[in-house]
Amino acid sequence: MAVSKVFLFVTAMAIIFELATARNITVGSPGGSWDLQTNLGAWAQGQTFDQGDDLVFSYDPSQHDVLEVNKANYDSCTTSNPIATHTSGDDVIPLSTTGMRYFICGKPGHCGRGMKVAINTVASSGPSPPGTPVRQEPVTCTQRWPPELDWGWPSFWPFKLI
Numbered sequence: 001m002a003v004s005k006v007f008l009f010v011t012a013m014a015i016i017f018e019l020a021t022a023r024n025i026t027v028g029s030p031g032g033s034w035d036l037q038t039n040l041g042a043w044a045q046g047q048t049f050d051q052g053d054d055l056v057f058s059y060d061p062s063q064h065d066v067l068e069v070n071k072a073n074y075d076s077c078t079t080s081n082p083i084a085t086h087t088s089g090d091d092v093i094p095l096s097t098t099g100m101r102y103f104i105c106g107k108p109g110h111c112g113r114g115m116k117v118a119i120n121t122v123a124s125s126g127p128s129p130p131g132t133p134v135r136q137e138p139v140t141c142t143q144r145w146p147p148e149l150d151w152g153w154p155s156f157w158p159f160k161l162i
């Protein structure tokens, strides 16, 4: 009994740890964005993308979009036949697998003017450095069951006899 409780606790802590280390990484931030001004290549160089993180493209959808493409189309800024197209202006892309992924803006001329970013996702490297925003799931308490084990009047009884 005691052993299984310890096991449950360790498992729960491992799950909480995993949730706490998954990050939302907004492209270009801080100080930039998914736009024509930000040096996205330099931005990506300064980042580590861990498996399990979410990549967020936040932009004005009337100005830009996001196309995920293969390397050849990334290099040549070819917007036809993308792997995926995102147009919401607040696109969340889970980095669920390791390896390279390529994103360009599909608006005419934007990729050629530098609106492109290559993301190298690596296997999760453990805890985030201090100050890194973390995505935390709300913790819910489960009700104890059975709720009343002690002898005596149930709590819903309207009056006490003694």
Ligand SMILES: [Cu+2]
Pocket (backbone or CB within 6 Å): 035, 063, 064, 065, 105, 106, 107, 110, 111, 115
């Ligand atoms: Cu654009």
